[in-house]
Amino acid sequence: MSAADLVAGDIRTPWSEFWRKFRKQKAALVSAAFLVLLTLAAILAPLIAPFDPAAPDYEHVLEAPTRLHWAGTDEFGRDIFSRILHGAGISLSVGLASVTIGSLIGVTLGLLAGFFGGWVDRIAMRLCDVLLAFPGIVLAIGIVAALGPGVTNVVWAVAIFSIPVFARLARGSTLTLKQAVYVDAARTIGVRDGVLMMRHILPGALPAAIVYFSMRFGTSILTAAGLSFIGLGAQPPTPEWGAMLSAGRSYIGVADHVTFYPGAAIFLTVLAFNLMGDGLRDALDPKLR
Amino acid sequence: MLSYLARRLLGIVPILLVVALLVFAFVHMRPGDPARLVAGADASEADVQAVRAQLGLDQPLWLQYAIYVGNLLTGDLGMSLKARRPVIAEIGERFMPTFWLTLLSMGWATLAGLVIGVASAVRRGRWQDYVGMVGAVSGIAMPSFWLGLLLIDLFAVRLGWLPSNGYGTAAHYVLPSLTLGVGVAAVMARFTRSAVIDIAREDYVRTARAKGVFERMVIWKHVMRNALIPIITMVGLQFGYLLGGSIIVETVFGWPGMGRLLIDSVSYRDYPVIQAEILIFSLEFIVINLIVDVLYAFVNPEVRFQ
Numbered sequence: 141m142s143a144a145d146l147v148a149g150d151i152r153t154p155w156s157e158f159w160r161k162f163r164k165q166k167a168a169l170v171s172a173a174f175l176v177l178l179t180l181a182a183i184l185a186p187l188i189a190p191f192d193p194a195a196p197d198y199e200h201v202l203e204a205p206t207r208l209h210w211a212g213t214d215e216f217g218r219d220i221f222s223r224i225l226h227g228a229g230i231s232l233s234v235g236l237a238s239v240t241i242g243s244l245i246g247v248t249l250g251l252l253a254g255f256f257g258g259w260v261d262r263i264a265m266r267l268c269d270v271l272l273a274f275p276g277i278v279l280a281i282g283i284v285a286a287l288g289p290g291v292t293n294v295v296w297a298v299a300i301f302s303i304p305v306f307a308r309l310a311r312g313s314t315l316t317l318k319q320a321v322y323v324d325a326a327r328t329i330g331v332r333d334g335v336l337m338m339r340h341i342l343p344g345a346l347p348a349a350i351v352y353f354s355m356r357f358g359t360s361i362l363t364a365a366g367l368s369f370i371g372l373g374a375q376p377p378t379p380e381w382g383a384m385l386s387a388g389r390s391y392i393g394v395a396d397h398v399t400f401y402p403g404a405a406i407f408l409t410v411l412a413f414n415l416m417g418d419g420l421r422d423a424l425d426p427k428l429r
Numbered sequence: 430m431l432s433y434l435a436r437r438l439l440g441i442v443p444i445l446l447v448v449a450l451l452v453f454a455f456v457h458m459r460p461g462d463p464a465r466l467v468a469g470a471d472a473s474e475a476d477v478q479a480v481r482a483q484l485g486l487d488q489p490l491w492l493q494y495a496i497y498v499g500n501l502l503t504g505d506l507g508m509s510l511k512a513r514r515p516v517i518a519e520i521g522e523r524f525m526p527t528f529w530l531t532l533l534s535m536g537w538a539t540l541a542g543l544v545i546g547v548a549s550a551v552r553r554g555r556w557q558d559y560v561g562m563v564g565a566v567s568g569i570a571m572p573s574f575w576l577g578l579l580l581i582d583l584f585a586v587r588l589g590w591l592p593s594n595g596y597g598t599a600a601h602y603v604l605p606s607l608t609l610g611v612g613v614a615a616v617m618a619r620f621t622r623s624a625v626i627d628i629a630r631e632d633y634v635r636t637a638r639a640k641g642v643f644e645r646m647v648i649w650k651h652v653m654r655n656a657l658i659p660i661i662t663m664v665g666l667q668f669g670y671l672l673g674g675s676i677i678v679e680t681v682f683g684w685p686g687m688g689r690l691l692i693d694s695v696s697y698r699d700y701p702v703i704q705a706e707i708l709i710f711s712l713e714f715i716v717i718n719l720i721v722d723v724l725y726a727f728v729n730p731e732v733r734f735q
Contacts, residue, residue, distance in 0.1 A: 266443075269444055270448060270451070273711045273715050274710065275669040276669070276673055276710065278706075281676065281707075282455060287456075307551060345489060362570075364529060366573075369574045369677065370676070370692050371692070371696060372695065382574070385572075385575060385578070392581055392586060393586035396582055399575070403579070407567075407571055410571035410572070411567065414569060415566065
């Protein structure tokens, strides 16, 4: 081992430190790999899907899985495996969009509330109390009922009920970090409020927010699929997983594969996001539970 | 204790008012004219005007809100557009089936979660812990609508042991409450495990062991009593999850409860019913959280004096 290797090995960037800890979490690592594969499959779905997800084939209706149709066919003879591949893109984008919107608004709100305190804090926290006064899915159903069914409105509905979770989390971190000596020092030399928040406090509040981001991703996918299942989200013939399950309900006991595979896809994806969240938590912020 | 209770009760009044405001705003937020919706698509302009005056929609918004809150206080939730009868009567029929389903699910799920959580914590790192936690992690990620369909397939269609649909006998409760409770049992098991492990590290537990108290006694008297405090809070939070979950589970099993009514009303655009449903769901949730906070203050005197 040369001297240069030794020095390079000793330098611990936040990233290398994170990777060193995350690598030890086997379940999280496998989950992350699964999610990377799923994302690739979702992006490449038009190229790699063996069949057209919308093309009916009335000579092969409700067929059990074969070598040709890996997950069988549905009531219109459409290939379920191809539909699941195409549906992956919908579920992942709904999850990504809603959690991104929810976390951006929530973290901003929490940061402002924690930093300025006073009436800003009171208003922001009362707003969160009100949002938390509705059980999550009831709020989502209300929003979709007002805006109309569809994927875009589901994204907003799920985003809005993620806001208070992120706001409370960011507020907590900000309150602690505001007291830190380095923040005090920066304030003393005349650093402006905006810079204090963005450069000195936000980075400290991020690890906890990232952990929640992964966990909420799973919850969002589950909620969005649930809304589609009860007919408020993606509408048929969209190959959305929850909508596929809902359409296949009538064939329970006749053709179980129609509901089994889309359900398994939701379950595995949500499981992967939760396990990755657990691993991120242990690697980034052992204090969280 | 009494003053704490009074303070908490007063504290929910503003939240209820804002919740009512949101639910009220909900009718005005959606596209389209509510008066035309009630009058019907082919009603004449004069008819729509008449309906508007009859519903008070020509009044200023703040007055409409005040009237709305006043009506709520007297139990007047409006008329169902679909059933053409008072919303309160519609919901009255649906309330108890959901109430019993939720309570039963919460009961078995909490018990199962506690047992699995304690067993996993006590046998930490052994196979019991492993099996318990793999089960819990899977239970949390399980879509209830999928689990419900799998259970129907196995127990109703293949084995024919239990009904897949409907309401009435005890057998009808088994599959829906199993489906609804799994997620809560899983969360409770994980949470109980870490609460027990945390408390077991405390000095007083070590002292109890050191002075020769039996292990069973240490777990139940010293550890569990203290672990119960965070667990009670968790039960309250999970109730909200269960209320929401019941909506989907009722759809899967054709359960004649509040959730089914909500979904039916959304597809029919029966706005008075939707408003009332959302209001009652959040009222239930607020009341449950209040009960939990009071229980919490009861077992943990520190809270009362803050």
